[in-house]
Structure formats: C-alpha cells, structure tokens
Amino acid sequence: QVQLLESGGGLVQAGGSLRLSCAASGRTFSNYGMGWFRQAPGKEREFVASISYGGYSIFYADSVKGRFTISRDNAKNTVYLQMNSLKPEDTAVYYCASRPSPGAPRTAAGYDYWGQGTQVSVSS
Numbered sequence: 001q002v003q004l005l006e007s008g009g010g011l012v013q014a015g016g017s018l019r020l021s022c023a024a025s026g027r028t029f030s031n032y033g034m035g036w037f038r039q040a041p042g043k044e045r046e047f048v049a050s051i052s053y054g055g056y057s058i059f060y061a062d063s064v065k066g067r068f069t070i071s072r073d074n075a076k077n078t079v080y081l082q083m084n085s086l087k088p089e090d091t092a093v094y095y096c097a098s099r100p101s102p103g104a105p106r107t108a109a110g111y112d113y114w115g116q117g118t119q120v121s122v123s124s
Contacts, residue, residue: 001026002024002025002026002027002098002112002113003024003025003026003113004022004023004024004096004097004098004113004114004115004116005022005023005024005115005116006020006021006022006094006095006096006115006116006117006118007020007021007022007023007118008020008021008118009094009118009119009120010119010120010121011121011122011123012086012120012121012122012123013122013123014086014087014088014122014123014124015085015086016086016122017082017083017084017085017086018083018086018120019080019081019082019083020036020080020081020083020094020096020118020120021078021079021080022034022036022078022079022080022081022096022115023076023077023078024077024078024079024096024098025077027098027113029074029077030053030054030074031053031102032053032098032099032100032101032102033050033051033052033053033098033099033101033102033103033104033105033110034050034051034070034072034079034096034097034098034099034104035047035048035049035050035051035096035097035099035104035105035106035110035111036048036049036050036070036079036081036094036095036096036097037094037095037096037097037108038090038092038093038094038095038120039092039093039095039117040089040091040092040093043092045095045108046061047061047106047107047108048060048061048064048068048081048094049061049064049068049070049081050070050104050105050106051070051071051072051079051104052102052103052104053102053103054074054102055071055072057103057104058070058104059104059106061106063089064083064090067083067084067085067086068081068082068083068084069081069082069084070082079096081094081096083120086120086122087122088122088123088124089122090120090122091120091121091122092119092120093117093118093119093120094117094118094119094120095114095115095116095117096114096115097111097113097114097115098111098112098113098114099111099112100112
C-alpha cells in the first residue's frame, strides 16, 4: 500500500513563498514519477507540476511556470514543491500523487495514489 503524506501548507501573503513536501512509502520511490495537483473551491482538480523517476523530465502548468519548482530526493523518498511569488489565485488544496511507472504525465488519470492534501491560502 502506497502512502503519501503532504506537509508545508499554510497562510501566506501575496508575493510570499511556501515549500510543500510529500513523503512517500510503500513503493520503491526512485522508480516512479510524481506529480502535484491542486483544487480550489468550486473548481476541478488541476495539474501543477510533475517529475519523472530520476528528475530527467519536469513539466509545469503555464500558470505556475517561473514561480514554482518541483524537485525530488530519492534518498529521502520525498518530492518537493517550492512556491515563490505566490498569488491569491494559487489558493487551493495541494495534492501529491504517485504513478506506477517512471514518467511524468500532466493528467490526473496517470496517477494511482494520492495524498490527503495540504491547504495553501494566499491573502492579497
């Protein structure tokens, strides 16, 4: 059973930064791609960023490109999302996800396990 535990969310002013972490267990972490998604109230879950098993392929949503950075530490079984220059429209519950193969897809259907989510709130 794969378990994903996000942390690092919180309340921050516009222009601030947060770093999300997602600790994984139950699967050989270094063999699989990981992704971050978010869901704002009343909206569908949307892709934020993804990273392949070795970090060789990385993708970002256009809305976060240049502000967010995804990374992973395979020795710690952890994936990170560094979020800078935060905007009120970044307010959402952020979820990390694990997929059963090495790639880094940009759709939720490509992932089979999800964390419980962590709230990020950005005030104006």
